[in-house]
Amino acid sequence: MGVRSATDALGIERATQDRGTEGLARLLGWFSLGLGVTALAAGSRLSRMTGVDDSRTAPVVLRAAGVRELGHAAALLVPRRPGLGAWTRVAGDIMDLAATGQALRHRRGDRQRRLTYVMTALAGITAVDLYVSVRATLRRRGMTGTGRAYGSVTINRAPEQAYGFWHDFENLPRFMYHLQSVRITDDRRSQWIAKAPGGRSVQWQAEIIEDRPNQLIRWRSVDGARVPNSGVVRFTPVAGGKATEVRVELEYAPPGRVLGALVARAFGENPQQQISDDLRRFKQVIETGEITRSDGTPDGPSVRSQVKQRPARPLATHRSV
Amino acid sequence: MKANCWIAPNRVAVEEVPDPQILNPRDAVVRVTSSAICGSDLHLLDGFVPTMKRGDILGHEFMGEIVELGEGVRDGLRVGDRVVVGFPIACGGCSSCQRGLYSVCENSNPNAAMAELAMGHTPAGIFGYSHMMGGYAGGQAQYVRVPYADVGALKITDDLPDEQVLFLSDVLPTGYMAAELCDIKPGDTVAVWGAGPVGQFAAASAYLLGAGSVIVIDRFPYRLLMARDRVGAETINYEETDVLDTLRELTAGRGPDACIDAVGMEGHHASAALHAYDRAKQAVKAETDRPHALREAILSCRNGGTISAIGAYGGFIDKFPMGSFMNRSLTMRSGQAHVQRYMRPLLERIRNGEIDPSFIITHTMRLEDAPQGYDIFKNKQEECVKVVLKP
Numbered sequence: 001m002g003v004r005s006a007t008d009a010l011g012i013e014r015a016t017q018d019r020g021t022e023g024l025a026r027l028l029g030w031f032s033l034g035l036g037v038t039a040l041a042a043g044s045r046l047s048r049m050t051g052v053d054d055s056r057t058a059p060v061v062l063r064a065a066g067v068r069e070l071g072h073a074a075a076l077l078v079p080r081r082p083g084l085g086a087w088t089r090v091a092g093d094i095m096d097l098a099a100t101g102q103a104l105r106h107r108r109g110d111r112q113r114r115l116t117y118v119m120t121a122l123a124g125i126t127a128v129d130l131y132v133s134v135r136a137t138l139r140r141r142g143m144t145g146t147g148r149a150y151g152s153v154t155i156n157r158a159p160e161q162a163y164g165f166w167h168d169f170e171n172l173p174r175f176m177y178h179l180q181s182v183r184i185t186d187d188r189r190s191q192w193i194a195k196a197p198g199g200r201s202v203q204w205q206a207e208i209i210e211d212r213p214n215q216l217i218r219w220r221s222v223d224g225a226r227v228p229n230s231g232v233v234r235f236t237p238v239a240g241g242k243a244t245e246v247r248v249e250l251e252y253a254p255p256g257r258v259l260g261a262l263v264a265r266a267f268g269e270n271p272q273q274q275i276s277d278d279l280r281r282f283k284q285v286i287e288t289g290e291i292t293r294s295d296g297t298p299d300g301p302s303v304r305s306q307v308k309q310r311p312a313r314p315l316a317t318h319r320s321v
Numbered sequence: 322m323k324a325n326c327w328i329a330p331n332r333v334a335v336e337e338v339p340d341p342q343i344l345n346p347r348d349a350v351v352r353v354t355s356s357a358i359c360g361s362d363l364h365l366l367d368g369f370v371p372t373m374k375r376g377d378i379l380g381h382e383f384m385g386e387i388v389e390l391g392e393g394v395r396d397g398l399r400v401g402d403r404v405v406v407g408f409p410i411a412c413g414g415c416s417s418c419q420r421g422l423y424s425v426c427e428n429s430n431p432n433a434a435m436a437e438l439a440m441g442h443t444p445a446g447i448f449g450y451s452h453m454m455g456g457y458a459g460g461q462a463q464y465v466r467v468p469y470a471d472v473g474a475l476k477i478t479d480d481l482p483d484e485q486v487l488f489l490s491d492v493l494p495t496g497y498m499a500a501e502l503c504d505i506k507p508g509d510t511v512a513v514w515g516a517g518p519v520g521q522f523a524a525a526s527a528y529l530l531g532a533g534s535v536i537v538i539d540r541f542p543y544r545l546l547m548a549r550d551r552v553g554a555e556t557i558n559y560e561e562t563d564v565l566d567t568l569r570e571l572t573a574g575r576g577p578d579a580c581i582d583a584v585g586m587e588g589h590h591a592s593a594a595l596h597a598y599d600r601a602k603q604a605v606k607a608e609t610d611r612p613h614a615l616r617e618a619i620l621s622c623r624n625g626g627t628i629s630a631i632g633a634y635g636g637f638i639d640k641f642p643m644g645s646f647m648n649r650s651l652t653m654r655s656g657q658a659h660v661q662r663y664m665r666p667l668l669e670r671i672r673n674g675e676i677d678p679s680f681i682i683t684h685t686m687r688l689e690d691a692p693q694g695y696d697i698f699k700n701k702q703e704e705c706v707k708v709v710l711k712p
Binding site for chain 2: 154156239243276280283284287288289290291292293294295296297298300301303305306309310311312313314315316
């Protein structure tokens with residue numbers, strides 16, 4: 001049972017945001033398809049319209065561009081999500097701008113006028129392509145500036161146990177690797193220390209602002225914290241109360257400023273990924289009493305360590321339990 | 322210590338590596354007294370299982386003596402105990418483990434995200450079986466670390482020799498589960514594709530579970546002979562006769578009540594052209610697995626019968642006869658063996674003399690000779706069925 005994205009309000013909100021630019025990317029895909037088919041089927045009319053029918057190389061260039069447009073269409077229309085496919089169009093735009101610029105230099109009069117129209121249209125299209133591509137890239141990197149992350153996992157324990165374990169915030173660093181320590185100072189308040197790059201740390205004080213036993217805990221950093229952040233964890237009984245669905249949402253100062261960037265690093269390079277890893281380890285700690293370690297992944301589950309796998313043979317140095 | 326390591330496709334080597342250590346409270350370190358080469362190790366050797374790294378220690382069938390224990394091992398294990406270890410690593414605490422589905426333990430694969438990419442959800446971690454399955458060092462070594470030892474290690478208290486209990490680690494429970502998945506009614510006819518160790522045990526288990534007739538299909542006469550003489554099965558050599566026709570004839574037209582695929586991803590076909598077709602697609606990665614046995618099992622099975630797919634598959638197959646499967650009301654059941662569920666009852670059966678699994682052993686070699694053992698096993702030389710390695 002893996003960690004999956006929640007179908008909560010936050011998830012829906014994010015999905016809708018994404019859908020806008022994804023729809024635009026699909027539209028660009030259809031546009032490419034139309035353009036590609038036109039260039040291949042009606043190349044001569046196209047070269048008359050654009051004013052390059054005087055050239056012998058123009059039909060070849062147009063045909064090549066047509067084939068290329070079909071490639072863009074495939075990149076944007078075939079995958080389930082268009083992703084970074086729009087960048088192929090940006091690359092194509094640059095080629096087209098260069099080719100049109102080249103054609104423009106040698107022409108005068110009506111042909112020059114037509115090519116200037118083409119150039120202007122191309123510039124506009126390039127702007128749209130660039131916008132869609134940049135949005136897709138930012139989304140891929142999880143840098144849309146929302147400063148939010150969410151995740152969920154099913155735990156084979158009653159809500160009382162899952163809630164009780166989480167409510168003791170001092171347990172959190174056992175499975176949230178970006179935390180160095182959490183110390184409970186009174187009923188509602190706790191002192192958090194998170195690891196930051198370069199061996200530094202970021203500290204803040206947090207308070208519980210809503211506490212519904214066995215159902216929900218909501219907390220936030222107190223005013224004046226260098227790192228404004230908040231979180232909520234919900235516990236829902238399943239399997240007749242023997243298991244619990246745990247859903248977590250975290251929110252923190254949006255990245256952008258220097259401090260914001262530092263905070264983002266403190267919460268992990270990709271907060272969404274981080275929270276998935278955290279919840280896998282939370283499940284392990286509560287269900288098995290330990291974090292699963294193998295020779296290839298000696299520090300326990302994390303997507304980063306999965307990329308840098310050690311060979312599956314014992315480590316040379318001794319590690320403490 | 323010495324350990325048998327994966328180097329590259331078609332290359333393994335015994336290397337000097339660091340000794341394993343306790344990493345977690347519920348770990349044990351076992352000094353291996355016997356380990357075996359499994360048919361599924363050949364899929365690793367041949368390079369058909371992704372996410373192998375140079376230097377990975379192989380081996381998921383092993384037993385030995387506990388030499389070190391974490392302080393959190395709960396189940397009465399002691400240093401000095403003789404144990405057999407099941408190949409799936411299972412925590413015992415997740416809902417899958419508590420339902421007895423140990424090979425899909427939800428916690429034992431630290432590289433779960435990798436497996437989720439390929440399979441949607443992750444199965445359990447497995448010793449010495451790729452990084453997608455956890456990146457655990459295997460047991461073809463002098464020592465091995467056993468996580469969740471209180472769930473995975475079965476104590477052997479009597480003086481049964483290694484050869485009789487070693488296969489509780491994998492192939493005996495795997496063969497037994499293959500037969501159990503068939504839901505055998507007294508007198509049923511069961512057909513088994515593959516006369517390797519799992520196929521032999523599946524056939525023997527089908528009889529234990531009440532089958533009236535068991536038919537084993539393979540192309541190596543010496544393996545078919547073993548199925549006939551040691552298990553009492555009827556046999557079909559698919560290179561000599563047409564399997565579908567023969568099965569129809571043996572069952573007076575209905576087909577076997579249950580069909581077990583104990584072959585998996587590297588099957589062969591009697592027709593060189595059909596074999597080449599799938600082999601070529603596998604080579605260019607247009608499909609990862611060659612499902613000849615599975616296709617034939619589906620077409621052969623009687624209407625409303627059961628397919629038990631126990632041979633190892635890794636990824637994707639082509640030309641799955643879905644039309645036959647759907648229109649004839651077949652059922653397919655599958656899974657890596659939930660070894661921990663079967664170890665104790667099968668140990669009982671061994672003690673009672675109902676089955677002596679040691680009959681499959683054809684070769685006993687030193688750990689140092691593991692590369693040669695892989696070679697003999699892979700190429701079916703010297704009438705090889707099972708290689709046991711002694712560190």
